[in-house]
Amino acid sequence: MPPSRHAEAAELESPLAGRPSRLRRLKRSSSIPCYRKPWLRINALLSRLVAVIEVELGEVSPRLKRLEAISPDGENAVFNFAMDAAREAAWLLAELLAPLPQEKWGPLIEAHDQVVADLGKLILHPGALAEGLIAWIREAESKDVAYNIQVTGG
Incomplete structure (x- = not known):
């Protein structure tokens, strides 16, 4: 039985979680290797949540x-490759930003945001073959919103 999503999420507290002061110190650093281990730990925990989410989605989507x-x-x-690529891209962006003064972050973040937005558009509109498969999956999904929230929300 996969672990509870809430138990896993509780483990996500780390030196990087929700701390703007850490980000200010990060930008003054010329490198960020000391943050790599916590980053990898957080990502390992997130990866373990995939199994929990798959079980929950299977309850509301029998064809999936x-x-x-x-x-x-x-x-x-496919899913793990996409998630690993996204996480690695985020880490690389952090490494690019770390040695720079904050006032120079804007253009790099904007360029990164555009790449992410373009990728999001591909995910939203994957093409006719994938859209047909998605429509087939959706036909059999539960339409009971309260039930779906209960199953997938905890």
């Missing part, structure tokens, strides 16, 4: 559950 049963490694490989 069926696809997961048919090819668990295929779906996991």
